Amino acid sequence: GGFGGGFGGSSRRSYVEPGRDLRYQVEITLEEAATGVEKTIKYKRNGKCPSCNGSGAEAGSSMKTCPKCNGRGYVEVTQRTILGNMVSQSECSECHGKGEIPEKKCKTCGGTGITKETVEKKIKIPAGIEDGQKLRLDGMGEASENGGPNGDLYIVIRVKDHAIFERRGMDIYCEIPIKFTTAALGGEVEIPTLKGKKNMKIPAGTQTGKMFRMRGEGIQALRGSMVGDEIIQVVVETPIDLNENQQKLLRAFEESLKDKNYKKHKTWLDKVKSFFK
Structure with a gap:
C-alpha cells in the first residue's frame, strides 16, 4: 500500500522507462530543401530481441518475481544526511523495473530482451526545411529495457552551403556581375535559378548594387503554400587591361559626355x- 502502490493494489511501479532517443544527421542541398526530398537512412540501434520478443525469457519458460526487489521494480536506498536518514528509490538493476525476471534467460540476448539491429528506412524531408531543424520519428529510437515503448529518432537536417545562392528565410540571394556597357545601354542577362536558367532584362542606366526581384523563384514555406523570391544584386564591372586603342576610344567617348550623363557625380561635386565654402 502507501504511495508505491500504483493502481490495482500492485506494489510495482506504474511508470516504465521508454528506450533512449537517437539522433541522426542528414545532409541535403539547397535545391532539395526548396523542393523536399526522400532519403534512405541506415543506423544501428538496440532493438527488441526477436527470439524472445523482448521478454528476456527462453521460449517455453515463464517469468518469476524478481528476488532483488520482491517484484516492486525498485529498491530503496537509505542515505545519511544532516537532516537524518533519507530514503530514495532507484530502479532495480536486476529486472530493470519490470518486477519480474525470466526463469530461464533467452540465449540470444542473455535475458536482457535487447539485441543490436540495423534499421533502414525511407524518410520524407519536407520542402522549406531549414538548416538545423529536426524531424521526429516516433518509436524509431532504442528499445526499452523494461518493456516500455521505444525511444524516438531525431533527424537533424544540415543544408549544405550553395556555390551561387545565399538563403535568407524563404528568399534566395544572388550577386551577378554585369558588363558596364550592359549597365549603360541595357540588355538581357542569363540568371541562374533553383529550377534552371532564366533571362532577365537590365534597363539602360542601371547602377551597381541595384536589386532585382524574381517572384516565386525562392523557397516554399515549410507550412502553407507561399513561395519566396530570388533577389539579384547586380555589380557593374569596369573593364581592365585596355590596350592603347581601347583607351583612346574610351577617352573620346568620355569627352562627349555632359553633366546630365553623370547625375550622381554632379550632385556629389556640388x-x-x-x-x-
Missing part, C-alpha cells in the same frame, strides 16, 4: 563645393 555638395563637396558647398561643404568647403
Whole structure:
C-alpha cells in the first residue's frame, strides 16, 4: 500500500522507462530543401530481441518475481544526511523495473530482451526545411529495457552551403556581375535559378548594387503554400587591361559626355563645393 502502490493494489511501479532517443544527421542541398526530398537512412540501434520478443525469457519458460526487489521494480536506498536518514528509490538493476525476471534467460540476448539491429528506412524531408531543424520519428529510437515503448529518432537536417545562392528565410540571394556597357545601354542577362536558367532584362542606366526581384523563384514555406523570391544584386564591372586603342576610344567617348550623363557625380561635386565654402 502507501504511495508505491500504483493502481490495482500492485506494489510495482506504474511508470516504465521508454528506450533512449537517437539522433541522426542528414545532409541535403539547397535545391532539395526548396523542393523536399526522400532519403534512405541506415543506423544501428538496440532493438527488441526477436527470439524472445523482448521478454528476456527462453521460449517455453515463464517469468518469476524478481528476488532483488520482491517484484516492486525498485529498491530503496537509505542515505545519511544532516537532516537524518533519507530514503530514495532507484530502479532495480536486476529486472530493470519490470518486477519480474525470466526463469530461464533467452540465449540470444542473455535475458536482457535487447539485441543490436540495423534499421533502414525511407524518410520524407519536407520542402522549406531549414538548416538545423529536426524531424521526429516516433518509436524509431532504442528499445526499452523494461518493456516500455521505444525511444524516438531525431533527424537533424544540415543544408549544405550553395556555390551561387545565399538563403535568407524563404528568399534566395544572388550577386551577378554585369558588363558596364550592359549597365549603360541595357540588355538581357542569363540568371541562374533553383529550377534552371532564366533571362532577365537590365534597363539602360542601371547602377551597381541595384536589386532585382524574381517572384516565386525562392523557397516554399515549410507550412502553407507561399513561395519566396530570388533577389539579384547586380555589380557593374569596369573593364581592365585596355590596350592603347581601347583607351583612346574610351577617352573620346568620355569627352562627349555632359553633366546630365553623370547625375550622381554632379550632385556629389556640388555638395563637396558647398561643404568647403
